[in-house]
Amino acid sequence: MLNILFYIYVIFFVLFFFGFCIFIHELGHFLAAKWRKLHIVAFSIGFKKIWAYKRNGIEYRIGCLPFGGYVDLPQLDVTGPAYDENKKELPKVKPVDRIIVAFAGPFFNVLFGFFLATFLWIYGIPSASPVMDSFTVASISENGPEYKAGLRQGDKIVEINSEKFHASWEKVIQEMLFTIGKIHLGVERDGKLISITYLPEVNQDNAGMAKEGLPYPFFKPEIPVIINIKKGSPAASYGLETGDRIIKIGSTSIADPETFFKEINKTGDFTATIARKGKIITLKDLTSSNIENYKTYIIGVMLEPDANELRVAEVRADSPAQKAGIIPGDIIVKVNSTLVFKDTRIPEILTKEGGKQATFTIVRNGKTLELNITPELYTPREIQGLSIAYYNHLTPWEQFLNVIEMSYQSLRGIFSKHSSISAKHMSGPLGIVTVIGKAVYNGSILYALNIITIITFSLALLNLLPLPVLDGGHIVMSFIEIIIRRPIPQMIVNPLYTLFVVLLIALMLFVTFNDVNRLTNFTSLFKKSQTSQTETKK
Incomplete structure (x- = not known):
């Protein structure tokens, strides 16, 4: 039951914040349109209307699909005459009013981004390493x-x-x-x-x-292991202080957090060599202890963290997995009758079964094997009161400039034949929602908020591109009208809008295809089929 509630929480978090990035954009258009006295047919929170209330000529709607919202502004359409909800032709608006209304959407995205960025500035953006000069x-x-x-x-x-x-x-x-x-x-x-x-x-x-x-x-x-120590904790009693850098545990040099946690998982007393304010200090008789109320069952494998399936990267010596015959490169597809995927946590399945023998279905070199494995009990150890966490405290302005830089570098890379970046690396709503969901699922709310901040800044920059159908296109065309002092001929505007609508739809289909492929890896099935056919011919 708790797992179901947690999944509901993850889904709600993702849909709310991703949808809010779109909603705040439309809110900007709405408020600017009211200010400039444009005709507003409707303002909706969500899509597919299930409830509506009309006030002062504007219909306020609530939709059952919480993916953002929209504002219906017929006078922003420059492809022909504008009509209201009663098919009555509306007067044309001044180009400067269209510029203000079009710009307000991206501007509100930037404001929302600065709001989130201020929060991240205070609490920090989670990072895999401290900020360093070398x-x-x-x-x-x-x-x-x-x-x-x-x-x-x-x-x-x-x-x-x-x-x-x-x-x-x-x-x-x-x-x-x-x-x-x-x-x-x-x-x-x-x-x-x-x-x-x-x-x-x-x-x-x-x-x-x-x-x-x-x-x-x-x-x-080398990622320096810089520690945080809770006052009055066992870690503090050993003489450890916040800001200390762990150099060695026993005789083992500590080059990264992974090595550190591996060493303190061993039982018995140990010696720690630390760097503190330019001095090297040795602390003796430190002890790690089992994490209270935490135990799980494992088989002794490490999985490739970036694979699209549960692919074994390493098998620990004398582990249940090694004794059963699992080797690096094996892909785990099922545990007992449960299908497993790249985000499945196998220890949770084994622990739920109470550590009983489980049947692992694996794929090795295209062949399916079944191996019976009895997992072992694993209780991780810790130095109570010690934690390792790196946070990057960038100002909101620095975060905004970083998004501008990333956007520029991405566009430059896509259009350069000498770059490793290409259009196939672009991601759409499905991919973005997946990344946010993973961050929330793994407990990193700050990391998820960082992604949302990047998204809302990126939405502002994307919409300001001077392309028809985007806000930037409306702004450019309005400026052209101001310069030439007359509307742009429909024989020019209509084909341009049609072309870019088709291109936009094609782009969305393209990035969605890439996102689905990343999640399912289904194109590999075609490659495997072709390989099998080639081997058959041989």
Whole structure:
């Protein structure tokens, strides 16, 4: 029952905020139209009317589909005479009034974006790393272009494309991804600054990026483990303080949070080496304890995080999975009679069954196998009162500028033949809703709000493009009317609008196809079918 309520909460959150981005846009048009005294037929919250109330000549509607809203403004239509709901012709409005009404929609999106961005400025945007001026290479694959170009473990990256940076690791990845052509890294090694130049390649170890045909670094950076400590907690009693950086646990160097949590999951006392205000300090006799009221059953596998299915990336030695015969590359499709997908949490299924033996249906090299596995009880450990979380406190203006920069880089990449970005990487409403839903499902409300902030800023920028059918198109045509002092001839306007309506519909179908493919990976079925036919002919 609790799971059902949680899913309802996730769906409500996604639909409300995504729909509100559209609603606030239409509200801007509505208020500006009232101010400029344009005729308003209706203002609706949601689509497919189920209730309506008319006041002062305007019908206020509520729809059963909560995906935003709309305002019916016949006088904004420049393709012909405007008529009211009674088929009575309406007077033409001044171009300046059309400009104000058209601009108000994107403007309200920006205002809503700044409201959310202020919230994120205060509480922070979740990040995979702190904001840094350099990143040290923790490990690097010899098969990657970076290694072949001369990058080595221990190198400190201080410049990207001849510019210094102050950014999180996600921002660095974004900069590399949007680079057209070769990437230039400024690297410090033995006190000298050297240049590493290479052409990025697709990294098959990152399944999600590889599926999209997008490059990803073949090296991993050191992510400093900077801790937060609750006053009066066991972690504080060990001498740990907020802001400490964990250097070692025992003799193991800590290069990222994953290594840290792996080490403290071991039982017994341990020693921690920390960096504090420029000094190296060793703390002894630290102990981790089982997380209270938390236990689960596992089989001992790690899954590829960016794959579109439950693909096994790693199998722990002596684990139930290894003993049963599971190997890396296996795809788990069913546990007992339950079909599983990329977002399915297998430990929840096993725990619900009380740790009893389960039948795993897997696909290996196109063949289906069934393996019986008895899971093991796993109780994760923690240092009570210690947490690790990175937050980026960007001002609302910085967040807005970041969206402008991303939008520009995306458009530039799509139209450049030397870029790894292409039109197939565009996403529509389905993809956006999916990303927000995943963030909420995984408990990251702040991350979900960050995505919504990006969406509402992006809606403003998209609608200001000077294309017919968009607000920017209305603004440009109104300015042209002011310059030439007469309406643009219908023989020009009508074909333009028809053309761009067709193009817009085609674009929506295209991005929706891409979104569905990302979710279902159904195009791979055609590839597998073709491969099977080829092998049969051989």
